[in-house]
Amino acid sequence: MSNWVKVAPFNEIPKLGARVVRTKTTDIGVFRTEDDRIFAVNNSCPHKGGPLSQGIVYGDKVACPLHSWKISLVDGKAEEPDVGQTACFNTKIDVKGDPDHPANFGRLCTKGSTLHLTAKLDNRLLYPEMRVTREAPRKRVSWDESLDYLTEKFAQTIEKYGSDSVAFYISGQLLTEDYYVFNKLAKGH
Numbered sequence: 690m691s692n693w694v695k696v697a698p699f700n701e702i703p704k705l706g707a708r709v710v711r712t713k714t715t716d717i718g719v720f721r722t723e724d725d726r727i728f729a730v731n732n733s734c735p736h737k738g739g740p741l742s743q744g745i746v747y748g749d750k751v752a753c754p755l756h757s758w759k760i761s762l763v764d765g766k767a768e769e770p771d772v773g774q775t776a777c778f779n780t781k782i783d784v785k786g787d788p789d790h791p792a793n794f795g796r797l798c799t800k801g802s803t804l805h806l807t808a809k810l811d812n813r814l815l816y817p818e819m820r821v822t823r824e825a826p827r828k829r830v831s832w833d834e835s836l837d838y839l840t841e842k843f844a845q846t847i848e849k850y851g852s853d854s855v856a857f858y859i860s861g862q863l864l865t866e867d868y869y870v871f872n873k874l875a876k877g878h
């Protein structure tokens with residue numbers, strides 16, 4: 690059985706702010722950072738129980754409103770020289786359709802229901818990686834190495850099979866600048 694507790698629509702948790710979830714045993718502060726990450730920690734400061742949800746959120750920390758201890762939202766630990774830790778809880782952001790909307794009555798396609806995951810940096814490719822066979826593990830490489838490899842492969846393929854042998858399947862999640870680059874690249878050949 691899932692122990693997830695629905696807290697609030699994402700937009701109802703203010704940026705650099707918090708909401709409090711009351712359980713039978715404790716109050717949990719649910720925080721939203723500047724870059725839209727969500728963290729949940731026990732709403733009680735490890736120093737003298739100050740209400741962390743009323744503190745100032747900066748980066749992935751919160752400054753307690755009572756005596757300004759700085760508490761990490763990632764692991765609940767107080768920043769040195771202070772010593773202490775408050776409990777942390779897992780969080781997740783889920784997307785659900787609006788059951789009252791006449792367009793789809795709450796039914797979402799895979800793209801709509803997973804789009805928010807594309808905004809998470811830990812799910813994104815942030816630098817070039819290559820694998821020369823499908824079975825090989827991906828290996829981080831330099832931009833020069835990856836571009837040289839691609840250029841050579843494209844050139845070989847076009848020389849052997851003609852320019853119509855190359856196509857791009859590009860995602861609707863690309864930004865305008867990304868489309869521009871792909872268009873330039875495709876038209877250049």
Ligand code: FES
Nearest residue numbers: 734737739753756
């Ligand atoms: S109670 Fe939080 S700093 Fe003192």
